[in-house]
Amino acid sequence: MSEAKTHNALQISGLTHRYTAGQTPVIDIAELAVRPGEQLVLTGSSGSGKSTLLHLIAGLMDPAEGSVRIDGTDIHSLHGHARDRFRGRAIGMVFQTHHLLHGFSAEENVMAALMFSDIPRGSHRARARTLLDTLGIPTPTQRVEKLSVGQQQRVAIARALACDPVLVLADEPTASLDPENADVALDLLQQACRSSGAALLCVTHDRRFIDRFDLAEHLNAPHEQLQAALEDA
Amino acid sequence: MSMSDWNIVTRSMRSRLFSSVVTVLSVAIAVGLVTLLVSMRNAGENSFKRGTGNVQMLISKEPGPLPSVLNSMFYAEAPGNPITWAQYLELKRSYPFAWTVPTQLGDSYQDAPVMSTDASFFESFQPAQGVEWVVGSGRHFDAPFEIVLGSDAASRLGLGLGDTVALEHGAPRTQGGHTHDEFSFEVVGVLEATGTAHDRAMFTSLESSWILHAHDRREAIFGHGIVTTIDDLIDEDMKITAVYASLGERKAALVQVLSALRRDPDWTVANPSDTVGGLFSIVSNIDQVLLAMTIAVMLSSGVSILLALYNSMEQRRKQIAVIRVLGASRKRVFGMVLTESAIIGLLGGVVGIVLAICCGMLVTSVLAQRVGIVVEPALPLDGYLFIVLASVALSCVAGAIPAVVAYRTSVVRALRPSM
Structure with missing residues (x-):
């Protein structure tokens, strides 16, 4: 077994984050691990810091304390360009509102992710088309704003998986979909991650999906943490 | 891609x-x-600067170098202070000029100024440095009442070889000028374009211009119906308005001649290129x-x-x-x-x-x-x-x-x- 295989896809240790110094931490996670290919759902009510946690994991924010290791690399030990490059290669992100680049085609959106990878440029288009084809987008040259919401979600998934990331972060990926489409989209996301071998961390406020994941964690909002502490006392 | x-x-x-x-x-x-x-x-x-040609000195009796250059080289107005022929000949004798060209302005045809001069205008004077006059059609004037057209004047006025014109007294657009109906000028040549103000002018001999003005003088004395020829000219009729001059390659003498002429209150002397600058x-x-x-x-x-x-x-x-x-x-x-x-x-x-x-x-x-x-x-x-x-x-x-x-x-x- 190679050394890379021994690393967890995600390893969080002693992670805390406060919006303002001196306040109760909005994020306070002693230990959390997601193994390669594993799928974790993180539930929590509004304001529990789910999106903040994803931003911390992606290195878009710096924590007050603790570390976030992606495939063995502490993302917060990297700075500037190095962190951006690492995020581009190791992490794929899927958003609630997709955040596709409007004015660009589906395949260009996928290729935009490949721009920042080490994958040879000559293979970008073919790779994007294969991914889109696998995810059921028959018209890769169509502008994304002309695609249906469901198709846009698929393009977003393809983009997240384009660089063969070790970890995919999905922020409320079903929130903008009706229940039927939400099921389909989640199926697709989970299936795509399994096929590529990427670990998946999905945050959602919808507890209906918990059973579909290998692991489930719940994030308490600060007022819930306070309530729990009072009850313990 | x-x-x-x-x-x-x-x-x-x-x-x-x-x-x-x-x-x-x-x-x-x-x-x-x-x-x-x-x-x-x-x-x-x-x-x-190009329009000043190869003239090193423009000598006139104008109030200053700038009006002298604008009037006698760019046809802005008709110069007002004449030089007698005798004064011109004296000037020519007094300085070591390589060449001089006597010019006289004061007549026009429609909006084209008419310059009276002699053959040296086409032989010695270059309209732009290094540019010789080229006759597009016909020839230069060589007798009284023959006229040669600048390229722009010919095309604008719609005149060609063999056409005849009667000149008007005064610069173009002068109010109250009269037409010299008694004399008709025949177009004998049209010049190629030179890219200078001369292209919009017409050129005739000094004698032609002198005869026109001698006729006006004589008519005032003898009344209408008289005939005026070159033989009727007196010194008073033979006037010019400016002299184009050059010392040729003797550039060292230029400063001396310019300063000598500038000291002489009878003359206004301009170095056209410097004046334009x-x-x-x-x-x-x-x-x-x-x-x-x-x-x-x-x-x-x-x-x-x-x-x-x-x-x-x-x-x-x-x-x-x-x-x-x-x-x-x-x-x-x-x-x-x-x-x-x-x-x-x-x-x-x-x-x-x-x-x-x-x-x-x-x-x-x-x-x-x-x-x-x-x-x-x-x-x-x-x-x-x-x-x-x-x-x-x-x-x-x-x-x-x-x-x-x-x-x-x-x-x-x-x-x-x-x-």
Whole structure:
């Protein structure tokens, strides 16, 4: 077994984050691990810091304390360009509102992710088309704003998986979909991650999906943490 | 083809096509104005200097060198202070001139001035340095009442070989001048264009002009119906208005002759090239005001780039944030916005220069038709290159603030779902 295989896809240790110094931490996670290919759902009510946690994991924010290791690399030990490059290669992100680049085609959106990878440029288009084809987008040259919401979600998934990331972060990926489409989209996301071998961390406020994941964690909002502490006392 | 920063920049510009085109046009107009002004200024001065030909000294009895040059070489007005033929011959004898050309202005045909001179005008005087007179059709005059047309005069007046004209007394557009109906001049030649003010003039012999004016004098004495010939001329009739002169290669003597003539209160002497240079240094103050205004226009176009890009930042924050999530560094995003500014500057610069060249051609054509002066508003290639580079540099400076906004865009805030 190679050394890379021994690393967890995600390893969080002693992670805390406060919006303002001196306040109760909005994020306070002693230990959390997601193994390669594993799928974790993180539930929590509004304001529990789910999106903040994803931003911390992606290195878009710096924590007050603790570390976030992606495939063995502490993302917060990297700075500037190095962190951006690492995020581009190791992490794929899927958003609630997709955040596709409007004015660009589906395949260009996928290729935009490949721009920042080490994958040879000559293979970008073919790779994007294969991914889109696998995810059921028959018209890769169509502008994304002309695609249906469901198709846009698929393009977003393809983009997240384009660089063969070790970890995919999905922020409320079903929130903008009706229940039927939400099921389909989640199926697709989970299936795509399994096929590529990427670990998946999905945050959602919808507890209906918990059973579909290998692991489930719940994030308490600060007022819930306070309530729990009072009850313990 | 894979995606690149260039794709993202150009697609971003295309997605805001109207704003991008308007911004490019505003830069183009500013660049065009600057280019046209700079090139026209140089071309105007060069054209005027070129029109002084190979004349080293213009000698007259005009009140000063500037009116002397403007009247006797650029046909602005008819000179008012005549030189007698005897004075001319004395002048010629007194200084070591290589050549002199006596000229007399005072008559016209429609709006074309008529210069009376002798054969030396076509033999010694070059209308522009190194440019000889070329007869397009016919020949030079060699007898009284023969007239030769400048190229522009011929085409504007619709005259050709064999046509006859009666001259009017006074400069073109002079009120109250009379027509010398008694004498008709035959067109015997049409000159090729020289690109100088002489192209809009007509040329005849001094004797012809003298006879016209002798006839006026004699008519006042003897009444209508008399006939005047060259034999009737007296000293009083034989006048000229200016002398074109050159010492040829004896440049060392030029300063001495000029200063000797300047000391003589009877004469006004001008070095035409210096006088034109002096005229342009006077108008250069106006030039500088115009140049300052044009630079202000250029700066305002820089502000419009800044505003166009800055305003687009609001709608592009999300796009920038997504690109950052995908792995683009802050510097790369900064570079993309600066590249967009540079493209606007480059396109604006190139379009502006094309506009300036087109407008310059239009001005050249109008000036050639109306004034008969060839103004060639061209800059050296280096000049055009410098203007384009300056446009790109200014655009980059203007784009720096939006680029900093892009650099500092908070990914987390930009990606937060809008409420």
